[in-house]
Amino acid sequence: MEIKRKGNLYNITAILVNKDGQVVDEVQDSFVIRELTVDKAGNFILNGEKIRLNGVARHQDRKNKGGAISKEDMREDFEIIKEIGANSVRLAHYQHDSFFYDLCDEDGILVCAEIPFISMLNEDSAAFDNAKSQLRELILQNWNHPSICLWGVQNEITMGGESDEITSQVKELNDIAKTLDPSRLTYSAQFMALNIKNPLNEITDVQGYNLYYGWYVGECEDFRTWAKDFHEVYPGKPLVISEYGADGLMKYHSKTPQQGDYSEEYQGVYHEKNYEIMMESPWVGGSFVWNMFDFASNGREEGGVSGINHKGLVSHDRKEKKDTFYYYKAMWSNELFIHLCSRRWKVRSDANISVKAYTNTGCGELLVNGVDFGKRTGHILKWNDIPLKMGKNIISIIGGRVTTDEIVIIRQEDEDSSYEFKGNVISWHEKGGVEGLEINPE
Incomplete structure (x- = not known):
């Protein structure tokens, strides 16, 4: 079903005058009137119509530029996201440039915006003060962007271990978001090892899970069992798969693609299987492919290449679209190809x-x-x-x-043996996760 996601984009001007009628300040902004809610079955309802969030995740970086990207770079990213046919984007895991929100506003793309409260608890109280400050700033600076549908309060915060303090802090962050902007939904993205019955899954309006069955652990089919288990515990809870993906290096190929071979072919098989299972699970209200683009990641050395996460559907320099890009374009886009x-x-x-x-x-x-x-x-x-x-x-x-x-x-x-990856498959999870990372200061 095609969703009419666009509304009328209005411009508004607020003028401040003094008692003598002189203009002392003026601010211009734009807005759209739209409503995103969830029903009792956990479905997303946009302007009265049921919608599935067909989304991609995006990091704000680019080859040879890092985070110092231009408006032209952002516009190119946005056009690629439009081409694939996504109706939503997860901007992970920090503040993104307001210009990208503007682009989403203009086209009606839904946005999940979030803060870098991520991976493991920092015992320093100043770190949590920073997280609260970042959430306040994220909301107060961006709440007029109609593209934003979800405020994200944490990502995989239990990767370094679970605790009552983590639960308490996530609750406090969720309360801040609901107080500052009660009109929008909140969400959190859980580390896949977190038990479904953990109280962290009862805090935010929408629950996200980062699942990598068929890549880091298990098999793709394991996702089906997990999804059924979650639905049995939380039958009306809105659920999104906030991350899922497999590394695909365009130089590696296989006629018998297998988990861990880093081939472009296995990346395709992985996504075909996982997305098919999601679509057979109607209580999964949306998903965000990890990732739209390959991105820099200092702690990684996978597939024989250092410093890059190759789960993107498009290369780090945006010049090459992998086969899997076209799989999602086939599922989402109306542009015939x-x-x-x-x-x-x-x-x-x-x-x-x-x-x-x-x-x-x-x-x-x-x-x-x-x-x-x-x-x-x-x-x-x-x-x-x-x-x-x-x-x-x-x-x-x-x-x-x-x-x-x-x-x-x-x-x-x-x-030609150059098409085959011959190294040992040791993911960063097996190296000890965040605690095992060795950071290069350069």
Whole structure:
């Protein structure tokens, strides 16, 4: 169901005059009249219509710039988010530039805004004073942005351990948010190891969970069991999956994608399985892909690359869109397209390969070296045992007779081993989480 998320954007001018009628100050702002509520079943209701939050998370950084990004950079990010068809964005885990909120206001994108109360409790009382101050400033500076639908009070705060003090502090932060802005909903993003029955899940209006079944732990199918368990404990609680994802490095590829191989193919399989389970769980009111873009992360050394989290759907420099980007575009966007996957796997040795494509046209017809291999229907299109000749092979596809795509694959005798990750898979969680991080001061 397509949701009419846009409203009329109004401009307002507030003028302060003294007793003599002279203007001493003037402020201009914009606003939209909109309402986001939840019903008794935990569904989100936007302006009277049920809506699912089809969202992505975003960090405010970019290759070779860090956080010193320009308005042009932010506008490019926003256009990419619009292209994928997302209706919401999670701005993690700190204050973001107000210009990005302006862009979301203008287009009707819903925003989750949050503070850096994150990962583990700091015993210094000044740290909590800072968290309260940041929450007040976040709300008071931004409450006129109609794009903001949720105030986030913490992210994975129990990663360093659980305590009564954490519960007390999260309650206090939630109270501050509700006092300053009772019109909006609050949420928190739990560390996936937190027990479902923990009292932290009873504080905010909306509960978020960061779940990585099929990547850090377990299998993708484990998410189904978890979602059912949560719903049994909190049948009317609005639930969003605030993070889920898998690292996908565009230089790695696999014909048998497996958890931990860092291949672009497994990233696709991971998201296909997890999103399918979410859509089969109607009490999951929304989800935020972690992450829209690859981002800098000093404590990481995964997939043979240091300092980067590769869970993004788009490269850190925004120049390359991974296959998984097009999976979500197929699920969310009305802009007709078809996309052949594994296009960066240019050199193969197999005589027969599998071909996959994502599309929102409803169908696709595959041609390889001019030979028609038939049509498939759906969002995910697959063909098996497609023969390759030695040398150059042209693979093309027609989607719904309105859009096409084409890639070239070179077949050679010897397998190109550079496409395979050969290191040991040791995630930062296995290194000890936040307590195990060694921070490079440079």
